[in-house]
Amino acid sequence: MHDIRLIRDDPAAFDAGLARRGLAPLSEIILAADAALRALQTDMQAALARRNEASKAIGQAMAQGDTATAETLKAEVAALKQSLPEQEAAERAQLAALQDSLAALPNLPAADVPEGADEEGNVEISRWGTPRTFAFTPREHADFAPALGLDFETAARMSGARFAFLKGSMARLERALGQYMLDRQTGEAGYRECATPLLVRDEAAFGTAQLPKFREDLFQTTDGRWLISTSEMSLTNAVREEILPEADLPLRMTALTPCFRSEAGAAGRDTRGYIRQHQFWKVELVSVTRPEDSDAELERKTRAAEAILEALELPYRRMLLCAGDMGFSARKTYDLEVWLPGQGAYREISSCSNCGDFQARRMNTRFRREGAKGNEFVHTLNGSGLAVGRTLVAILENYQLEDGSVDIPAALLPYMGGVTRLTPIT
Template sequence: MHDIKWIREEPNGLINALVRRGTDASEAQALVEGLIALDETRRSGIVRLEELQARRNAASKEIGAAKKAGENDRAEALMAEVGALKTDIPALEEQVKAAEAELHNRLAAIPNVPLDVVPEGKDEHDNVEIALVGQKIGFPFVPKQHFEIGEGLGQMDFEAAAKLSGARFVVLKNKLARLERAIGQFFIDTHTEEHGYMEVAPPVLVKDEAMFGTAQLPKFREDQFRAGEEFWLIPTAEVPLTNLVAQSILSEEELPLRFTALTPCFRAEAGSAGRDTRGMIRQHQFNKVELVSITTPEQSADEHERMLACAQAVLKKLGLHFRVVTLCTGDMGFASAKTYDIEVWLPGQNAFREISSCSTCTDFQARRMNARYRPAGAKAPRYLHTLNGSGVAVGRAMVAILENYQNEDGSVTVPDVLVPYMGGLTRIEKN
């Protein structure tokens, strides 16, 4: 959410940001000019409303004085004036409310401003690789994709899931079910015990306000799952974790706050028809460990780098080969000001695939949820900065483990760090 005062004072700032994100320059200028004109209508309406209210109050007092002075004609004229104002004021109040609502809706549909350091580009082809960790495994056989491995083990069942729920679901059985649980537990333990995040067990049903605060609503309504009239299923634990500070004023001494949660996540994948239809890459339901940081503006850049390092750490412990890319302006998420993606190597697909996305949202989400802090010694509160990242997606980590730790006989070696979580099991074999 953007500050209309900033837009009034620096309209070119938003115009340039929209152009960097791919909006046509003339469209961006028209959008900003429309915002400013609407805000002027709202502001002039407020001024006029205050004038009418002041006049109504003054005229009401004058009525009594006129009656005392025996000025009956003047008193009647004043009463007629007050009567007219009582009609005009509510009508003007409705006009102001309508202008405020329209301005709010328009502002809510505008994405965050990319930081100056974000590379410009149109899509994922313009993202910039900044790190390459580990090496590809040289298999003495043709590596299989994860679903071929899982189905070969007899422990990954898409047909059973389809009977229960339809496409983009999976039933994991036996040791693969335990492996999924082990991965999530390993991630959450590492982030709490080694990286200083506070574990949270949040609700997975949230209200409209929470989804608006983290910017899933209104723009991405079709990508979400509705649960009745009142709730949404969370697409990521970013939603409840970030909203823990909604409508709050924190003290600077409390910051930074670092939260983590292992939760199921639910996504409609409305815009991904025909993509990754086989396997576990793009599911309607999946588990993920989320990292959220709440900081001051001065801390947020360093906190972003720290969060990225934490997400990388669990992949390094798993011995996985991955790369880190900075997303370009055309590939960034709606609420993000800067995003790093971690892409893990999948030998069965012969490709890197995203397994984590770490973003700083600056004060964009904080403004939507009115989350602030009071700097030490200051009277006026400031908006917080919020950051979120995957630490990491459990299902995609399983995909990476199956493909990178597969053996020629169809079995899968359990990574060393997961052996204790697997009860000492070192190899997953066919049922």
């Protein structure tokens, strides 16, 4: 959510930020709605003041025996009482319209975010690792992993497309990945492990900005709750409507949860394989910080995600997203892209974002500095540490052998119960 005061103070800067997002100038429309709201509020305050003044005057007129004046004043007070509910309704409607307009607008990019309309404008920051040289032509995971226990046909019979049924050591490998990531993030990276609800209400989905814009990408239950598309929704809302002591910041939380996405806007993309699913596991990393600490926290969070890829010896690159390719809530985002030899391309495996105070305003989450009287909005950050299914795909493709089996990365061996290689299920 945007601060209307900042738009009033510098509408040109606001429109310039929207332009970087590919949006037309809107400050004039927003400020007109804001002016109309303030006019309604002024009129209502004036009517309330006049009603109170007239009510006092009635008593004075009666005390003086001036019944004519008293009756005139009574009629005025009655008219004011009758008009006030209409004014209050108009004020509520105008406030809701203004808030809806602001809620529909994405966060503004940070100053150091590159220009660009889409992924072509993203900037490579660094690379780690050298893609393996194969003595054979590496295959995409969808072509050999079904024989190892990544079963799409069984899942399709019961659930439809974009689901998978994992069997045997393949299922154990996915579980091992989630546990390994969680252990690393709670240990070396210092995140607090949380077990969160998988269903949230409207206000929680609004707080992290999945609503209203991305309603079609979510699954909704018959009682109106929403299945989380990421545990960012539940972790970030843990501090909803709170005033946090400065000494408690930064907060760092992590959770390993299933995530649910309808993929309404992804028709035709990654229809084969395990890249884009309706249900998948992810380790989420959420931070809540003071404003001056959020840039450094983004670097720290991204390194926490990179450390997993390095430990698994998976080549990757870090990309700084351009203004036109960032997510709705983000003011700055790094994507980590892992090398998939079967595709011969780098593919996203983690996205780490600094949202500034954008989500905090929607959740009304603030903090109080030591010795200060007022409160300030916190900054929130989120990132994947990592997407478990996509990491599974990366292991399958990078550790594949010519006979269709897959070696287990050394870092995961303590979690695999003696299994060192995935082999075809007979």
